Amino acid sequence: MPKTAAVSPKTHNRTKVLLCYILCWGIALLLPYLGLKTLYPYKLAGTAPTLSPQITALLPAAAGETAALSVGTDPAALQNALSVRDQQWRMVVGAAVAAAWLASLVWQLLWRARYVHPRQAARAALRARRSYRWSMLGIGAVNLLAATALYLVGISRIADRGLWDYLLYFGGFLLVPVAAALCSRLAAPPAISGRHAYFRRL
Amino acid sequence: MSYYFIAIGGTGNKILESLVYACAADALFTVGANGKREPIPVLNALIVDVDAACGNTTRARQASEQYEQVRSAFAASPAPHKGFHTALSVERWNMNLARRAASVDDMTLNYRRDRLLAQTLFSHTEAGLEYSEGFRGHPDLGVLFFAEMLNNLGDAAAQGQPDEMVTTLNRMQRELDAGETVKVLLAGSIFGGTGASGIPSVARYLRNCFSNYTDRFILSAVLMLPYYDVPAAAVDETLEIAVKSSAFPDKARTALQYYGMEGMVRSDEDDTRGLYDALYLLGLPKEAFVTTRVYSTGSQTQENDAHLLEWLAARCAARFYRTGFRGSEARNMDVYYYQWHSHDVSWECFDDEAALYHNAYGGLAKAAALFLGECYPTLRACIRKDDRRLARTVNYWTAYFHDVKHYGVTQRAQLEKLFDALYRLLAFYINWLWQVLRTLPPTLRPEKEIELRGRELFDVYHALVDQQADTLRYKASPAAGLDGATPGAGDYARLRARLDELIPVVGGRTFLAVLQGEKTGRFEKLEAQRQALTEQDVKIARLEAEDAARMDPNALREEKARREGMLRAYAGMEDRLALVNADIARAVEKHVADVPATLTDDEPSGNHLFNPGAISAMRELLRQYGADSASRDRQAVETLRKALWDGFPRTVSQRVPDRVTAVQAVAGLGGGNGIGEGPQADFAGFTAALLACVMEEDNL
Numbered sequence: 001m002p003k004t005a006a007v008s009p010k011t012h013n014r015t016k017v018l019l020c021y022i023l024c025w026g027i028a029l030l031l032p033y034l035g036l037k038t039l040y041p042y043k044l045a046g047t048a049p050t051l052s053p054q055i056t057a058l059l060p061a062a063a064g065e066t067a068a069l070s071v072g073t074d075p076a077a078l079q080n081a082l083s084v085r086d087q088q089w090r091m092v093v094g095a096a097v098a099a100a101w102l103a104s105l106v107w108q109l110l111w112r113a114r115y116v117h118p119r120q121a122a123r124a125a126l127r128a129r130r131s132y133r134w135s136m137l138g139i140g141a142v143n144l145l146a147a148t149a150l151y152l153v154g155i156s157r158i159a160d161r162g163l164w165d166y167l168l169y170f171g172g173f174l175l176v177p178v179a180a181a182l183c184s185r186l187a188a189p190p191a192i193s194g195r196h197a198y199f200r201r202l
Numbered sequence: 203m204s205y206y207f208i209a210i211g212g213t214g215n216k217i218l219e220s221l222v223y224a225c226a227a228d229a230l231f232t233v234g235a236n237g238k239r240e241p242i243p244v245l246n247a248l249i250v251d252v253d254a255a256c257g258n259t260t261r262a263r264q265a266s267e268q269y270e271q272v273r274s275a276f277a278a279s280p281a282p283h284k285g286f287h288t289a290l291s292v293e294r295w296n297m298n299l300a301r302r303a304a305s306v307d308d309m310t311l312n313y314r315r316d317r318l319l320a321q322t323l324f325s326h327t328e329a330g331l332e333y334s335e336g337f338r339g340h341p342d343l344g345v346l347f348f349a350e351m352l353n354n355l356g357d358a359a360a361q362g363q364p365d366e367m368v369t370t371l372n373r374m375q376r377e378l379d380a381g382e383t384v385k386v387l388l389a390g391s392i393f394g395g396t397g398a399s400g401i402p403s404v405a406r407y408l409r410n411c412f413s414n415y416t417d418r419f420i421l422s423a424v425l426m427l428p429y430y431d432v433p434a435a436a437v438d439e440t441l442e443i444a445v446k447s448s449a450f451p452d453k454a455r456t457a458l459q460y461y462g463m464e465g466m467v468r469s470d471e472d473d474t475r476g477l478y479d480a481l482y483l484l485g486l487p488k489e490a491f492v493t494t495r496v497y498s499t500g501s502q503t504q505e506n507d508a509h510l511l512e513w514l515a516a517r518c519a520a521r522f523y524r525t526g527f528r529g530s531e532a533r534n535m536d537v538y539y540y541q542w543h544s545h546d547v548s549w550e551c552f553d554d555e556a557a558l559y560h561n562a563y564g565g566l567a568k569a570a571a572l573f574l575g576e577c578y579p580t581l582r583a584c585i586r587k588d589d590r591r592l593a594r595t596v597n598y599w600t601a602y603f604h605d606v607k608h609y610g611v612t613q614r615a616q617l618e619k620l621f622d623a624l625y626r627l628l629a630f631y632i633n634w635l636w637q638v639l640r641t642l643p644p645t646l647r648p649e650k651e652i653e654l655r656g657r658e659l660f661d662v663y664h665a666l667v668d669q670q671a672d673t674l675r676y677k678a679s680p681a682a683g684l685d686g687a688t689p690g691a692g693d694y695a696r697l698r699a700r701l702d703e704l705i706p707v708v709g710g711r712t713f714l715a716v717l718q719g720e721k722t723g724r725f726e727k728l729e730a731q732r733q734a735l736t737e738q739d740v741k742i743a744r745l746e747a748e749d750a751a752r753m754d755p756n757a758l759r760e761e762k763a764r765r766e767g768m769l770r771a772y773a774g775m776e777d778r779l780a781l782v783n784a785d786i787a788r789a790v791e792k793h794v795a796d797v798p799a800t801l802t803d804d805e806p807s808g809n810h811l812f813n814p815g816a817i818s819a820m821r822e823l824l825r826q827y828g829a830d831s832a833s834r835d836r837q838a839v840e841t842l843r844k845a846l847w848d849g850f851p852r853t854v855s856q857r858v859p860d861r862v863t864a865v866q867a868v869a870g871l872g873g874g875n876g877i878g879e880g881p882q883a884d885f886a887g888f889t890a891a892l893l894a895c896v897m898e899e900d901n902l
Contacts, residue, residue, distance in 0.1 A: 009870030009871060009873050009874040009891050009894050009895045010869075010870065010873035010874075011862075011866045011867075011869045011870040011873060011895075012866075012869060013873070116865075117863075117865050118865065119844060119847055119848070120576060120843060120844065120847055121576055121596070121597070121598070121864075121865070121868040121872075122576065122577075122579075122580040122592060122595075122596045125595045125596050125597065126591065126592070126595055126596075129595050189869075190866075190869030190870075190872060190873060191597075191865045191866075191868050191869045191872070192597060192872075193597055193872060194596075194597025194598065194600050194601045194871075194872030194873065195597075195600060195601040195604070195872070195873075195875060196600035196601065196604040197594070197595060197596065197597045197599075197600040197601070197872065198594050198595045198600075199595075199597070201597070201872060201873060
């Protein structure tokens with residue numbers, strides 16, 4: 001295929017990089033948020049597990065509001081208690097995803113920062129490729145850890161877990177590594193990225 | 203308009219080499235109607251040098267060949283690029299020396315009267331000198347040779363023999379017939395052999411050839427006056443012709459007197475007797491001379507370092523090509539001298555072209571730094587070793603050479619050849635820069651450490667000889683008291699200790715040169731004193747011969763007393779010269795010349811053009827790359843590459859470092875795109891991006 005673009009060396013692509021970061025990391029955070037906010041009430045309402053008191057004590061909702069679940073007399077109170085439990089559970093899930101997201105973002109940014117001003121580009125590109133693989137392993141581990149913790153804290157106590165449960169609770173942990181990989185491969189520093197290269201230039 | 207450059211002799215070829223880099227920098231240009239610089243499209247160069255193996259000629263040819271390979275890749279690709287717009291066609295006039303008389307003796311072998319004349323005009327060694335190694339600074343031999351060569355050109359053309367000069371003349375003729383203007387510039391030295399004899403001979407021949415086209419045939423010459431010294435020859439001058447620096451000024455003076463003759467430079471457009479439309483004279487005062495590293499009379503060993511003046515000669519050539527000499531611009535017909543307005547060497551010295559030279563020549567140096575320090579090892583690994591890991595990862599490979607994986611062996615070899623050409627061209631350029639900086643005139647640069655120590659050694663030795671002589675005289679006749687002064691043993695010991703310290707610093711050879719200099723100085727003083735004594739004797743004799751009654755007796759007494767004083771001084775001078783001679787003999791016996799110097803002169807001088815450290819680092823890196831893998835110091839290579847990367851913004855001297863760092867340059871390189879397909883297009887795309895990334899925006 002003939003190449004037709006003119007020679008116009010671009011030393012940076014800051015705007016595209018910023019957009020890429022906003023898009024990838026934004027989606028990784030937005031989709032779990034939307035899932036918990038909009039999908040959860042329709043598909044998983046009332047299925048939240050009972051959290052241990054140590055966790056509920058950390059959450060903003062009053063512990064007394066969930067007491068109705070154990071009394072179980074007043075339907076309105078029961079309704080309210082279930083709603084509060086759902087809310088608390090969603091907060092726990094959101095906090096776990098957000099924590100994994102933040103840790104992954106910091107990790108990915110630290111990786112990128114290492115190669116903004118490399119010394120000897122070719123060698124730096126090879127090192128960046130190697131360290132990118134290690135950093136993806138790390139980010140994957142962080143997300144796996146967060147997902148495991150969430151499973152142990154609550155998901156394992158949900159009876160009759162279905163596809164929606166797994167999708168909604170673990171989806172965020174899958175999206176974060178994907179966002180990290182995309183940002184690394186598409187928004188790497190200009191000195192190690194280029195057309196057709198392992199680290200593509202947007 | 204067509205442009206010709208005729209490089210005559212070793213110096214002419216050194217100027218040709220600097221013109222190669224001027225072409226790469228687009229420094230040869232005309233000014234268009236809109237005031238924009240338009241690089242001249244083609245420069246036809248002809249090398250005229252009887253010494254086919256001359257190192258300077260070979261270097262100029264090789265540099266031009268590499269340049270043409272790179273330029274033709276650009277020409278075959280639509281990629282826009284900075285520099286490399288002037289096609290350089292270089293031919294060497296093969297004078298068919300094997301079929302010609304090799305010397306004056308040969309030339310006159312069968313002609314008795316000519317032989318007698320030759321015996322009258324030339325010494326035995328001169329007449330026996332073979333032309334194949336040049337004329338060894340003897341233009342009288344060269345004039346004879348060129349007269350024969352040029353007179354026989356018509357016969358060669360009639361016989362249909364291939365001859366580069368005839369081809370060039372025919373091309374000029376065709377262009378003139380087609381109504382084009384032809385500009386021819388001759389360049390060479392007028393203090394050597396080939397240049398001094400070839401320039402006037404060829405110029406006169408060309409002017410006669412195209413005497414009917416004076417309105418469109420423009421002829422000029424760059425004449426190099428003495429600007430360097432050669433080391434003393436170690437040959438027997440009775441058996442072999444030696445080149446001596448001391449003869450340069452006289453030769454130049456004689457040549458200038460010849461050029462100063464009426465009718466040499468045309469007075470106006472209608473002057474049919476004049477030869478040149480413009481003459482450019484370049485030279486240096488004696489105190490600004492540098493001595494070449496090796497003594498050579500010709501052949502491969504004649505590879506003198508490049509000099510700033512050759513760069514300026516290229517600038518004169520550029521000025522000639524863009525100056526009009528006809529019509530309203532006929533006033534430009536003149537003799538031009540290069541005016542240097544400062545006491546150092548900086549970009550500002552290039553006057554109105556300072557920005558162009560800074561950006562273009564500086565850009566080439568920065569391109570070399572990035573290419574050699576960063577790209578070359580990677581590109582070599584990707585092409586030669588087919589390192590796929592690198593080829594998938596490194597941005598400046600993937601951006602331009604993505605298709606190489608589909609290339610066959612031939613295409614890969616073609617790409618490799620192009621990269622070799624770029625590598626060699628940049629290597630030539632860096633070597634040239636290094637030499638220019640190393641040989642900067644002493645008056646235009648700060649004193650080097652070794653020069654400072656050499657001067658101190660001279661002063662210390664001078665004082666030491668005086669001290670020794672005074673001590674000896676005191677020991678011989680303490681009663682005389684040396685005018686009441688007692689020589690200090692402490693001073694002597696101090697001077698001797700300092701001398702012993704300095705000799706290993708500057709080296710034994712420098713010490714021997716100091717001894718020789720001291721001897722020469724002392725000898726000249728002694729001769730002057732001898733002359734003064736003779737004059738004093740004459741004066742006293744005259745006084746004694748006069749009538750006693752008319753003469754003041756005190757005057758005679760005073761003159762005799764003065765003579766006594768002069769005699770004492772003369773004896774002291776003799777003692778001192780004897781001491782110096784004894785020291786020289788001792789130094790030779792002890793092989794002092796073998797003492798190595800801790801300081802070296804082999805470094806570029808301080809200047810305001812380029813960072814000497816960066817240029818030296820590139821040169822050393824080239825040396826390492828050129829070494830075989832067993833003798834290559836990998837640690838040194840890494841250190842040099844890192845130094846070039848870190849010092850990239852300071853490669854070119856300026857008040858503040860360049861805003862483009864090596865990181866930004868590589869980022870730019872990775873951000874470019876290739877245009878077209880095939881090895882030439884890939885290579886052109888990469889090289890164009892390399893130049894674009896390192897050069898400033900407002901250049902060229």
